[in-house]
Amino acid sequence: MTAILEINGLSKHFGGVQAVSDFSLSVEKGSITGLIGPNGAGKSTVIELVSGFQKPDTGAIVFAGRKIQGREPHRIGQLGLLRTFQLAREWPKLTVMENMLVAALDQRRPTIWRALATPGRLREAQEADRGRAQAILADFDLLALRNDLAGTLSGGQKRLLEFARLVIAKPAMVLLDEPLAGVNPVLGARIQESIEILASRDITVLLVEHNLRLIEALCSSVAVMALGTRIAFGNMAELRSDTKVVDAYLGTSA
Amino acid sequence: MTDYLVTIATFAVIYGITAMALNVRWGWAGEFDFFVYGLLAVGGYTYAVMVLPPAPKNDPGLIYMLGLKAPAIVGALAAMGVTGVISLVVGAIALRNLRQVFFGIMTFSSVLIMTAVVGQEVDLFNGYNGVFNVPQPFHSSLHLNSEAYSFFFLGICIVVLIVVYFVLERIFWSPYGLVLRAIREDEVAAAAFGFSPYTSRLKAYVAGGMIAGLSGALLVSYLTAFNTDAWSPIETVLIFAAIIIGGTGNSRGAILGSFIIFGVILEGTRFLPALPGNPDAPSAFRAIAIALVTLAFLRWRPQGILPERHYQDRSETVSLPRIPALQHRGDGNLEG
Numbered sequence: 117m118t119a120i121l122e123i124n125g126l127s128k129h130f131g132g133v134q135a136v137s138d139f140s141l142s143v144e145k146g147s148i149t150g151l152i153g154p155n156g157a158g159k160s161t162v163i164e165l166v167s168g169f170q171k172p173d174t175g176a177i178v179f180a181g182r183k184i185q186g187r188e189p190h191r192i193g194q195l196g197l198l199r200t201f202q203l204a205r206e207w208p209k210l211t212v213m214e215n216m217l218v219a220a221l222d223q224r225r226p227t228i229w230r231a232l233a234t235p236g237r238l239r240e241a242q243e244a245d246r247g248r249a250q251a252i253l254a255d256f257d258l259l260a261l262r263n264d265l266a267g268t269l270s271g272g273q274k275r276l277l278e279f280a281r282l283v284i285a286k287p288a289m290v291l292l293d294e295p296l297a298g299v300n301p302v303l304g305a306r307i308q309e310s311i312e313i314l315a316s317r318d319i320t321v322l323l324v325e326h327n328l329r330l331i332e333a334l335c336s337s338v339a340v341m342a343l344g345t346r347i348a349f350g351n352m353a354e355l356r357s358d359t360k361v362v363d364a365y366l367g368t369s370a
Numbered sequence: 371m372t373d374y375l376v377t378i379a380t381f382a383v384i385y386g387i388t389a390m391a392l393n394v395r396w397g398w399a400g401e402f403d404f405f406v407y408g409l410l411a412v413g414g415y416t417y418a419v420m421v422l423p424p425a426p427k428n429d430p431g432l433i434y435m436l437g438l439k440a441p442a443i444v445g446a447l448a449a450m451g452v453t454g455v456i457s458l459v460v461g462a463i464a465l466r467n468l469r470q471v472f473f474g475i476m477t478f479s480s481v482l483i484m485t486a487v488v489g490q491e492v493d494l495f496n497g498y499n500g501v502f503n504v505p506q507p508f509h510s511s512l513h514l515n516s517e518a519y520s521f522f523f524l525g526i527c528i529v530v531l532i533v534v535y536f537v538l539e540r541i542f543w544s545p546y547g548l549v550l551r552a553i554r555e556d557e558v559a560a561a562a563f564g565f566s567p568y569t570s571r572l573k574a575y576v577a578g579g580m581i582a583g584l585s586g587a588l589l590v591s592y593l594t595a596f597n598t599d600a601w602s603p604i605e606t607v608l609i610f611a612a613i614i615i616g617g618t619g620n621s622r623g624a625i626l627g628s629f630i631i632f633g634v635i636l637e638g639t640r641f642l643p644a645l646p647g648n649p650d651a652p653s654a655f656r657a658i659a660i661a662l663v664t665l666a667f668l669r670w671r672p673q674g675i676l677p678e679r680h681y682q683d684r685s686e687t688v689s690l691p692r693i694p695a696l697q698h699r700g701d702g703n704l705e706g
Contacts, residue, residue: 167562193564201562207555210548213683218552221545223564228573231544232537238544246683262683285563 120145120320126175135161137344148321150331153341159324163291167199168192194223196288202297204274208267215266216249219281256280272303279310289320296327376520382633383527387585389612389624394578397619399571400554402474404606406582408481411601413449413586418504418596420445433496442507446587453583454576461575489598500597538621550574611664619678635659
């Protein structure tokens with residue numbers, strides 16, 4: 117088993133708040149790894165640091181053999197490490213199909229020069245992408261809505277579109293930041309299926325989530341964070357009997 | 371009457387090209403840009419000093435750089451080159467962190483500074499006297515009478531308009547155009563998918579600037595003069611109005627809007643009766659008319675007459691087999 121993502125000694129402070137301190141984690145290739153912890157534990161900051169939207173103070177992040185700490189977000193995206201956000205971030209005034217076609221693009225391909233010099237080749241590539249997009253949208257029950265503007269979808273459909281975009285982008289790994297936030301239980305089951313679709317396509321998943329049933333259903337290994345650092349790592353059965361974890365969630369008894 | 375209509379059509383076509391340029395920045399990339407009118411001036415001045423003969427040595431009333439007597443096409447290409455470089459500099463600074471109204475303030479101030487510098491630097495740009503007697507393209511070689519030449523010039527403008535339109539259509543429907551609109555909609559999500567918002571926006575800013583420079587070259591070669599006084603960022607508002615009315619994000623809309631603003635509203639209000647003792651009334655009515663029409667569109671039809679177009683997937687879709695992970699539904703209720 118090899119690690120696709122290795123985080124070592126990661127620290128980040130905002131003003132006087134130490135959001136993450138000396139956090140380390142290794143995510144195995146092909147796994148669904150959970151990251152849990154009480155509110156304010158620093159889980160979301162870890163996602164922000166790994167995806168490049170925040171710069172770490174210290175620490176190393178190695179993704180697929182490359183150091184990525186401090187790189188710009190789009191550079192990290194180009195390496196095949198994508199992420200979602202707590203609120204769905206569709207491109208509202210593009211259609212569902214256009215959302216898919218953007219996500220499907222090789223990020224180095226879209227240039228003005230190519231648009232003018234080789235329009236035919238681009239059109240062929242787009243036709244191929246469209247076929248793939250149709251198949252994926254069908255899996256997420258969005259095919260009939262493909263010509264609608266993404267901004268007109270319901271909240272749940274926007275979530276599913278985010279997963280559809282991830283699938284067509286074919287990343288090596290995704291960081292999912294609370295995919296169940298604000299989602300009803302029925303849709304929750306669809307989100308669980310969506311994460312299983314990602315895993316079935318050999319996409320490694322790091323899942324930040326408060327819903328422990330989802331974590332237990334999907335994750336072979338789970339890291340627990342509290343006060344910016346990792347306090348435990350293992351499967352859910354092991355973590356349940358870990359007093360440090362119980363204390364972190366319920367408050368330390370005197 | 372024909373003369374009059376040809377004049378109006380020429381202005382509307384030239385401003386149609388300017389509107390397409392601003393549409394790249396505002397409609398496609400979402401930049402609230404006021405610099406575009408400054409680029410019209412830069413393009414116009416560059417064109418003028420490229421095609422004019424050298425400035426007379428002993429005439430303090432007429433001073434300008436270069437004076438290369440270059441052919442009109444070289445002058446137009448130089449106008450695009452210079453406006454491209456200036457757009458690159460302004461864009462590289464302004465697009466780093468500024469968005470929306472802050473970007474607008476930055477670009478608005480940039481034009482004001484530029485106008486002031488050009489107006490004061492008599493030794494370099496001839497100040498508020500500007501340059502004049504700019505030769506018109508092919509005028510001396512064609513030997514047309516003035517009426518025939520005005521048709522010929524309108525023809526040149528229409529050809530340029532059509533070429534610019536098709537180049538922009540190709541960019542709009544390309545992957546680059548699609549990514550640019552995604553960045554306009556949500557640049558954070560676009561960055562997460564591996565697209566650089568800064569680079570994509572900067573490219574659009576430069577492309578829009580070069581087209582604005584080209585329209586400036588056409589405008590100055592039509593007017594045969596360049597004068598700093600006539601170039602103020604307020605004029606940009608008219609171009610914004612044309613885009614909002616015609617259809618934001620749609621090149622056809624930008625052209626249509628220019629004909630409505632510069633052909634119908636600006637000219638139509640000229641026939642209003644003059645108020646005795648109030649010589650400013652007609653221009654005030656003109657401004658009010660444009661403002662009212664623009665506001666009405668923003669309120670009732672913000673997408674404009676011809677809205678932004680989208681990739682439509684009309685293909686018949688066959689029912690595709692669902693992939694295995696979806697067939698076994700999860701444990702159902704996930705409520706924690």
